[in-house]
Amino acid sequence: MSNRNDTTDFHAIASAIEARGFCVVPDFLGRDEIDFLVEEFDVCPDYSAPPQDKRSAGLRGDQPATGALRENAMGRKETYQRIRPRMEAFAQGVTGAKAALYQILYLQTPITDLPVHQDTDQFFLTAFNPTHLNFWIPLVKPSRTEAGLRLIPWDRLGEQSPRLLNLCRHSGASFMRSLRDGGTWYVSDWSGVHWVDEDLELEEVIETPELGPGDLLLLSHNTVHTTQTTDDRRLAVSLRTCDPETPIDWHRVVGSPTPHRMSHLAGRSRLNFPVFQHIQANDFGATLGDLVPTLTGERE
Numbered sequence: 001m002s003n004r005n006d007t008t009d010f011h012a013i014a015s016a017i018e019a020r021g022f023c024v025v026p027d028f029l030g031r032d033e034i035d036f037l038v039e040e041f042d043v044c045p046d047y048s049a050p051p052q053d054k055r056s057a058g059l060r061g062d063q064p065a066t067g068a069l070r071e072n073a074m075g076r077k078e079t080y081q082r083i084r085p086r087m088e089a090f091a092q093g094v095t096g097a098k099a100a101l102y103q104i105l106y107l108q109t110p111i112t113d114l115p116v117h118q119d120t121d122q123f124f125l126t127a128f129n130p131t132h133l134n135f136w137i138p139l140v141k142p143s144r145t146e147a148g149l150r151l152i153p154w155d156r157l158g159e160q161s162p163r164l165l166n167l168c169r170h171s172g173a174s175f176m177r178s179l180r181d182g183g184t185w186y187v188s189d190w191s192g193v194h195w196v197d198e199d200l201e202l203e204e205v206i207e208t209p210e211l212g213p214g215d216l217l218l219l220s221h222n223t224v225h226t227t228q229t230t231d232d233r234r235l236a237v238s239l240r241t242c243d244p245e246t247p248i249d250w251h252r253v254v255g256s257p258t259p260h261r262m263s264h265l266a267g268r269s270r271l272n273f274p275v276f277q278h279i280q281a282n283d284f285g286a287t288l289g290d291l292v293p294t295l296t297g298e299r300e
Protein backbone atom coordinates (compact mmCIF):
# COMPACT_ATOMS: atom_id res chain seq x y z
CA MET A 1 0.00 0.00 0.00
CA SER A 2 1.39 3.38 -0.93
CA ASN A 3 2.02 6.01 1.68
CA ARG A 4 -0.28 8.80 0.45
CA ASN A 5 0.55 12.43 0.95
CA ASP A 6 -2.47 13.29 3.10
CA THR A 7 -1.28 10.99 5.91
CA THR A 8 2.38 12.00 5.71
CA ASP A 9 4.05 13.94 8.53
CA PHE A 10 6.01 16.35 6.33
CA HIS A 11 7.19 18.36 9.32
CA ALA A 12 8.90 15.31 10.86
CA ILE A 13 10.52 14.41 7.51
CA ALA A 14 11.82 17.95 6.96
CA SER A 15 13.23 18.04 10.52
CA ALA A 16 15.06 14.72 10.01
CA ILE A 17 16.53 15.88 6.69
CA GLU A 18 17.78 19.07 8.34
CA ALA A 19 19.26 17.34 11.41
CA ARG A 20 20.64 14.15 9.85
CA GLY A 21 20.49 14.51 6.04
CA PHE A 22 18.08 11.60 5.49
CA CYS A 23 14.83 9.94 6.50
CA VAL A 24 13.12 6.60 5.69
CA VAL A 25 9.49 6.54 4.53
CA PRO A 26 8.33 2.88 4.47
CA ASP A 27 6.12 1.57 1.64
CA PHE A 28 6.41 4.75 -0.39
CA LEU A 29 5.78 3.00 -3.72
CA GLY A 30 2.96 0.55 -4.34
CA ARG A 31 3.52 -2.73 -6.21
CA ASP A 32 2.17 -1.25 -9.46
CA GLU A 33 4.63 1.66 -9.27
CA ILE A 34 7.57 -0.67 -8.53
CA ASP A 35 6.64 -2.93 -11.46
CA PHE A 36 6.30 0.07 -13.78
CA LEU A 37 9.75 1.43 -12.84
CA VAL A 38 11.43 -1.99 -13.18
CA GLU A 39 9.94 -2.39 -16.67
CA GLU A 40 11.11 1.09 -17.62
CA PHE A 41 14.71 0.25 -16.66
CA ASP A 42 14.91 -2.20 -19.54
CA VAL A 43 13.74 0.30 -22.16
CA CYS A 44 15.41 3.51 -20.88
CA PRO A 45 18.73 4.78 -22.32
CA ASP A 46 22.08 4.44 -20.53
CA TYR A 47 23.10 7.36 -18.33
CA SER A 48 26.82 6.85 -18.82
CA ALA A 49 29.05 4.36 -20.60
CA PRO A 50 29.82 1.22 -18.54
CA PRO A 51 33.02 1.61 -16.47
CA GLN A 52 36.13 0.10 -17.98
CA ASP A 53 37.75 -1.02 -14.72
CA LYS A 54 38.76 -4.62 -14.13
CA ARG A 55 36.10 -5.41 -11.54
CA SER A 56 33.23 -4.32 -13.79
CA ALA A 57 34.73 -6.05 -16.80
CA GLY A 58 35.11 -9.22 -14.72
CA LEU A 59 31.47 -9.09 -13.65
CA ARG A 60 30.21 -8.48 -17.16
CA GLY A 61 32.56 -10.72 -19.10
CA ASP A 62 32.22 -10.19 -22.83
CA GLN A 63 28.48 -9.71 -22.72
CA PRO A 64 26.91 -6.40 -23.70
CA ALA A 65 25.63 -4.44 -20.70
CA THR A 66 21.92 -5.23 -20.68
CA GLY A 67 19.40 -6.42 -18.10
CA ALA A 68 21.00 -7.53 -14.82
CA LEU A 69 24.49 -6.62 -16.06
CA ARG A 70 23.68 -3.04 -16.91
CA GLU A 71 25.11 -0.33 -14.65
CA ASN A 72 22.64 2.51 -14.99
CA ALA A 73 19.90 4.13 -17.04
CA MET A 74 18.10 7.45 -17.16
CA GLY A 75 14.33 7.86 -17.30
CA ARG A 76 12.58 8.57 -20.59
CA LYS A 77 9.62 10.86 -21.24
CA GLU A 78 7.06 8.21 -20.33
CA THR A 79 8.75 7.50 -16.99
CA TYR A 80 8.57 11.17 -15.98
CA GLN A 81 4.99 11.60 -17.06
CA ARG A 82 3.75 8.67 -15.00
CA ILE A 83 5.43 9.52 -11.70
CA ARG A 84 5.89 13.31 -11.82
CA PRO A 85 2.63 14.43 -10.10
CA ARG A 86 3.17 12.23 -7.05
CA MET A 87 6.88 13.08 -6.70
CA GLU A 88 6.45 16.83 -7.09
CA ALA A 89 3.54 16.96 -4.62
CA PHE A 90 5.58 15.04 -2.05
CA ALA A 91 8.67 17.23 -2.52
CA GLN A 92 6.54 20.36 -2.08
CA GLY A 93 5.16 18.93 1.15
CA VAL A 94 8.69 18.43 2.48
CA THR A 95 10.29 21.71 1.38
CA GLY A 96 7.33 24.11 1.33
CA ALA A 97 8.64 25.38 -2.05
CA LYS A 98 7.78 24.58 -5.66
CA ALA A 99 9.31 21.36 -6.95
CA ALA A 100 10.33 20.06 -10.38
CA LEU A 101 11.30 16.41 -11.01
CA TYR A 102 14.37 16.86 -13.21
CA GLN A 103 16.21 13.53 -13.07
CA ILE A 104 15.39 9.83 -12.92
CA LEU A 105 18.50 7.71 -12.56
CA TYR A 106 18.67 3.93 -12.17
CA LEU A 107 21.68 2.37 -10.46
CA GLN A 108 22.29 -1.34 -10.34
CA THR A 109 24.72 -3.47 -8.31
CA PRO A 110 27.07 -5.29 -8.45
CA ILE A 111 28.26 -3.10 -11.36
CA THR A 112 27.77 0.12 -9.36
CA ASP A 113 30.18 0.36 -6.42
CA LEU A 114 30.88 3.94 -5.36
CA PRO A 115 33.24 5.22 -2.62
CA VAL A 116 32.15 7.58 0.17
CA HIS A 117 31.07 10.75 -1.64
CA GLN A 118 28.75 13.70 -2.07
CA ASP A 119 27.08 13.66 -5.52
CA THR A 120 28.89 15.63 -8.18
CA ASP A 121 26.77 16.01 -11.35
CA GLN A 122 23.71 17.33 -9.57
CA PHE A 123 25.72 19.66 -7.33
CA PHE A 124 27.32 21.34 -10.31
CA LEU A 125 23.84 22.03 -11.65
CA THR A 126 22.27 23.81 -8.67
CA ALA A 127 25.01 24.22 -6.00
CA PHE A 128 23.72 24.06 -2.42
CA ASN A 129 19.96 24.40 -2.32
CA PRO A 130 17.78 23.25 0.59
CA THR A 131 14.90 22.36 -1.78
CA HIS A 132 17.13 19.92 -3.72
CA LEU A 133 16.16 16.35 -2.72
CA ASN A 134 17.24 12.85 -3.72
CA PHE A 135 14.52 10.17 -3.50
CA TRP A 136 16.49 6.87 -3.43
CA ILE A 137 14.19 3.86 -3.73
CA PRO A 138 15.25 0.20 -4.07
CA LEU A 139 13.11 -1.70 -6.59
CA VAL A 140 14.87 -5.09 -6.47
CA LYS A 141 16.92 -5.93 -3.34
CA PRO A 142 18.32 -9.19 -1.95
CA SER A 143 17.25 -8.40 1.65
CA ARG A 144 16.45 -5.47 3.98
CA THR A 145 20.00 -5.46 5.36
CA GLU A 146 21.98 -5.90 2.12
CA ALA A 147 22.75 -3.77 -0.92
CA GLY A 148 21.42 -0.51 0.46
CA LEU A 149 23.11 2.83 0.90
CA ARG A 150 25.58 3.55 3.70
CA LEU A 151 25.22 7.10 4.99
CA ILE A 152 27.04 9.61 7.16
CA PRO A 153 24.47 11.51 9.26
CA TRP A 154 25.22 15.19 9.77
CA ASP A 155 24.79 14.95 13.55
CA ARG A 156 27.28 12.05 13.87
CA LEU A 157 29.77 13.79 11.60
CA GLY A 158 29.49 16.99 13.64
CA GLU A 159 30.24 15.09 16.87
CA GLN A 160 33.34 13.43 15.42
CA SER A 161 34.68 16.13 13.10
CA PRO A 162 33.20 19.64 13.32
CA ARG A 163 35.68 20.82 10.67
CA LEU A 164 34.60 18.22 8.13
CA LEU A 165 30.94 18.94 8.83
CA ASN A 166 31.71 22.56 8.10
CA LEU A 167 33.35 21.67 4.78
CA CYS A 168 30.47 19.41 3.65
CA ARG A 169 27.28 20.75 5.16
CA HIS A 170 26.53 23.50 2.63
CA SER A 171 28.65 22.14 -0.19
CA GLY A 172 28.81 18.95 -2.29
CA ALA A 173 30.78 17.19 -5.07
CA SER A 174 33.42 15.59 -2.86
CA PHE A 175 34.80 12.21 -1.86
CA MET A 176 36.43 10.77 1.26
CA ARG A 177 38.87 7.92 1.72
CA SER A 178 40.06 6.09 4.83
CA LEU A 179 43.83 6.37 5.19
CA ARG A 180 45.89 3.21 5.73
CA ASP A 181 47.28 4.34 9.08
CA GLY A 182 44.00 5.83 10.31
CA GLY A 183 42.14 9.05 9.63
CA THR A 184 40.13 10.33 6.67
CA TRP A 185 41.09 12.24 3.53
CA TYR A 186 38.49 14.64 2.10
CA VAL A 187 38.74 16.06 -1.43
CA SER A 188 36.32 18.62 -2.87
CA ASP A 189 35.73 18.31 -6.59
CA TRP A 190 34.00 21.67 -6.35
CA SER A 191 36.61 23.90 -4.71
CA GLY A 192 39.70 21.70 -4.93
CA VAL A 193 40.08 21.82 -1.12
CA HIS A 194 41.89 18.83 0.42
CA TRP A 195 41.67 18.08 4.14
CA VAL A 196 42.90 15.26 6.36
CA ASP A 197 41.21 14.55 9.68
CA GLU A 198 43.56 12.22 11.52
CA ASP A 199 40.96 11.39 14.18
CA LEU A 200 37.93 10.58 12.03
CA GLU A 201 37.25 6.95 11.11
CA LEU A 202 34.49 6.72 8.49
CA GLU A 203 33.30 3.33 9.75
CA GLU A 204 32.52 4.88 13.14
CA VAL A 205 30.07 7.40 11.73
CA ILE A 206 28.42 5.42 8.91
CA GLU A 207 24.83 4.16 9.30
CA THR A 208 22.96 1.78 7.00
CA PRO A 209 19.15 2.06 7.16
CA GLU A 210 17.25 -1.16 6.49
CA LEU A 211 15.13 -0.89 3.37
CA GLY A 212 12.93 -3.15 1.29
CA PRO A 213 11.63 -2.68 -2.28
CA GLY A 214 9.41 0.40 -2.48
CA ASP A 215 10.70 1.98 0.75
CA LEU A 216 11.89 5.55 0.28
CA LEU A 217 15.24 6.78 1.53
CA LEU A 218 14.86 10.54 1.23
CA LEU A 219 18.20 12.37 1.21
CA SER A 220 19.36 15.89 0.93
CA HIS A 221 21.19 16.27 -2.41
CA ASN A 222 24.52 16.59 -0.59
CA THR A 223 24.22 13.86 2.07
CA VAL A 224 27.47 11.85 2.24
CA HIS A 225 26.92 8.23 1.12
CA THR A 226 28.46 5.10 -0.36
CA THR A 227 27.28 1.86 -1.95
CA GLN A 228 26.73 -1.09 0.39
CA THR A 229 28.52 -3.62 -1.78
CA THR A 230 27.04 -6.93 -2.79
CA ASP A 231 27.48 -9.59 -5.40
CA ASP A 232 23.71 -9.90 -5.70
CA ARG A 233 21.57 -7.83 -7.96
CA ARG A 234 20.08 -4.66 -6.52
CA LEU A 235 18.21 -2.19 -8.70
CA ALA A 236 17.44 1.23 -7.24
CA VAL A 237 16.05 4.41 -8.71
CA SER A 238 17.12 7.89 -7.69
CA LEU A 239 14.65 10.71 -8.36
CA ARG A 240 15.78 14.30 -8.02
CA THR A 241 13.60 17.31 -7.34
CA CYS A 242 14.45 20.95 -6.78
CA ASP A 243 12.73 24.34 -6.91
CA PRO A 244 12.33 25.12 -10.65
CA GLU A 245 13.12 28.78 -10.01
CA THR A 246 16.69 27.89 -9.02
CA PRO A 247 18.99 29.94 -11.28
CA ILE A 248 21.58 27.95 -13.21
CA ASP A 249 24.98 29.61 -13.15
CA TRP A 250 26.73 28.77 -16.40
CA HIS A 251 30.17 29.34 -14.87
CA ARG A 252 29.37 26.48 -12.53
CA VAL A 253 28.14 24.10 -15.21
CA VAL A 254 30.96 24.65 -17.68
CA GLY A 255 33.70 25.55 -15.19
CA SER A 256 36.43 22.94 -14.80
CA PRO A 257 38.07 23.43 -11.43
CA THR A 258 39.64 19.95 -11.19
CA PRO A 259 41.06 17.40 -13.65
CA HIS A 260 38.30 14.96 -12.71
CA ARG A 261 35.71 17.54 -13.60
CA MET A 262 37.42 18.41 -16.90
CA SER A 263 37.39 14.80 -18.05
CA HIS A 264 33.78 14.53 -16.94
CA LEU A 265 32.63 17.42 -19.11
CA ALA A 266 34.79 16.29 -22.01
CA GLY A 267 33.00 12.94 -21.70
CA ARG A 268 29.72 14.79 -22.27
CA SER A 269 27.96 14.13 -18.97
CA ARG A 270 24.32 13.23 -19.67
CA LEU A 271 23.22 15.82 -17.12
CA ASN A 272 25.63 18.72 -17.49
CA PHE A 273 26.35 18.64 -21.22
CA PRO A 274 22.73 19.24 -22.37
CA VAL A 275 22.54 22.02 -19.78
CA PHE A 276 25.64 23.62 -21.26
CA GLN A 277 24.14 23.43 -24.76
CA HIS A 278 20.83 24.87 -23.60
CA ILE A 279 22.51 27.75 -21.78
CA GLN A 280 24.61 28.61 -24.84
CA ALA A 281 21.51 28.64 -27.04
CA ASN A 282 19.63 30.91 -24.61
CA ASP A 283 22.05 33.76 -24.01
CA PHE A 284 23.49 32.29 -20.83
CA GLY A 285 20.44 32.83 -18.66
CA ALA A 286 18.34 29.90 -17.41
CA THR A 287 16.51 28.49 -14.42
CA LEU A 288 16.21 24.82 -13.59
CA GLY A 289 12.57 24.99 -14.75
CA ASP A 290 13.70 26.15 -18.23
CA LEU A 291 15.94 23.09 -18.52
CA VAL A 292 13.52 20.41 -17.33
CA PRO A 293 11.96 19.57 -20.74
CA THR A 294 15.48 19.15 -22.17
CA LEU A 295 16.58 16.90 -19.33
CA THR A 296 13.45 14.75 -19.39
CA GLY A 297 13.25 14.30 -23.16
CA GLU A 298 9.96 16.19 -23.34
CA ARG A 299 11.33 19.01 -25.52
CA GLU A 300 11.24 17.78 -29.10
Ligand SMILES: [Fe+2]
Residues within 6 Å of the ligand: 114, 117, 118, 119, 225
Ligand atom coordinates in the same frame (compact mmCIF):
# COMPACT_ATOMS: atom_id res chain seq x y z
FE1 LIG B 1 25.88 9.19 -5.15
